[in-house]
Amino acid sequence: MPITDLVAPEAILPALKVNSKKQALQELAAKAAELTGQNERSVFEVLLQREKLGTTAVGYGVAIPHGKLPKLEKIFGLFARLDRPIDFEAMDGQPVDLVFLLLAPEGAGADHLKALARIARLLRDQDIAKKLRASRDAQAIYSVLALPPASAA
Numbered sequence: 694m695p696i697t698d699l700v701a702p703e704a705i706l707p708a709l710k711v712n713s714k715k716q717a718l719q720e721l722a723a724k725a726a727e728l729t730g731q732n733e734r735s736v737f738e739v740l741l742q743r744e745k746l747g748t749t750a751v752g753y754g755v756a757i758p759h760g761k762l763p764k765l766e767k768i769f770g771l772f773a774r775l776d777r778p779i780d781f782e783a784m785d786g787q788p789v790d791l792v793f794l795l796l797a798p799e800g801a802g803a804d805h806l807k808a809l810a811r812i813a814r815l816l817r818d819q820d821i822a823k824k825l826r827a828s829r830d831a832q833a834i835y836s837v838l839a840l841p842p843a844s845a846a
Contacts, residue, residue, distance in 0.1 A: 696815055697839045699770035699795070699808055704728055705831040705838075706773040709792075714781050717773075718744070718758060721794045725771050729796070731762055736796065750783030754826075755816040759795040759809060768808050769796045774825060774834060791816060791825055 711717040718740045726733035739760030750756040771794040778788030793812045797805035815821055828834045
């Protein structure tokens, strides 16, 4: 299942301008709410609650904020390349500039975890991350996300 099943071309923000982790989550929640028809405050609260459990920054300048919503019909992804890196409280101390938001229905179970794992694998690939950082528009970013995995393990 390709990443493009999770993220649509209109769910890509090629140069999001934010100054903090909280502001990033607010902007992502607003865009996700707009695209899914969910309540913006609910999306933001779910993301904030998850961050309180521990940062969703996975290292190498990448964060994967995620959460589950009761009224969501299917797994939804939103990708943002930040205009400039921000502190996301990453374990490796590196600022984050690539953010993949993942929302799942309350009962998604294993599908939610599989999607998280796929996103993490993709964004940990330094070649992919480098291409995403070099891409300046949504179509270019989408093309990189649509690339077949280097190793179909």
